[in-house]
Amino acid sequence: MNILPSNVQKLMQLLQRIPGLGPKSAARVAMFLLTSPKGYTKELGEVIANLKEEIVYCKMCFNIASSTPCEICDSQERDESIICVVEDPLDVLAFENGTDFKGKYHVLGGVISPVNGIGPEDLTIAQLINRLEGGKVKEIIIATNPNIEGEATAMYIKQEILNLSSQALKVGKRDLKITRLARGLPSGADLEYADKTTLKKSFEGRTNF
Ligand SMILES: [Zn+2]
Missing domain, CATH: 3.40.1360.10 (Dna Topoisomerase Vi A Subunit; Chain: A, domain 2)
Known part of the structure; x- marks a missing residue:
């Protein structure tokens, strides 16, 4: 029987898919997030939610950037x-x-x-x-x-x-x-x-x- 609330279980499952995070480290990260101030988890969640929207691939060098051409390609x-x-x-x-x-x-x-x-x-x-x-x-x-x-x-x-x-x-x-x-x-x-x-x-x- 899993006594953890279902959203915590879900969080652990999602965290485990991150390279380098096994079940134990995923559980530790989940516990860390649970005990963190609300402002931090809210900000982290928002950054993750918008991650893909705010990132582009530079059309010159194909690095990830916030605009294309990226800062390095654009630099004189x-x-x-x-x-x-x-x-x-x-x-x-x-x-x-x-x-x-x-x-x-x-x-x-x-x-x-x-x-x-x-x-x-x-x-x-x-x-x-x-x-x-x-x-x-x-x-x-x-x-x-x-x-x-x-x-x-x-x-x-x-x-x-x-x-x-x-x-x-x-x-x-x-x-x-x-x-x-x-x-x-x-x-x-x-x-x-x-x-x-x-x-x-x-x-x-x-x-x-
Ligand atoms: Zn570039």
Whole structure:
């Protein structure tokens, strides 16, 4: 017999679907919310309820933002000749907090993963290639995670860039560099969890790819 009121049970069930929250942590979060001031739970509820409405995907870099183009794409202070290609918005956050990078980003929306049914067409790779036309971009930093799927995605992107016609993009001749983060990051690691020093070092030591 479950002695908890049905709305508390429901809350726990919903919380358990959050990555990293098992039944015990979900119960703890639920208890924390139950004993929190009303103002806090009301505000939290409102933020969650409106989350999707107030978020857009930037039409340039595909990062989550409150407007499109996002602040970074729109900024004149940022170097549009360097694009750092990352898997998801949390990686942008990691770079912004952990490095001195002042270029622009491109968020792929994941990695190629046949096991999970994710192909190149499910990611923003074609849009990335479009951004290279026009010849303003001088360096592409492929900063996918150093695991099997991240490496395979990096290879795929590199090949797509090399496939571009020489008029659109003179790789080599017109110095478009393709780089990859240095091997300071532990293999199989997740960028967003890398400590700042490691990320910064691996970013500064990036090599031709
Ligand atoms: Zn953007």
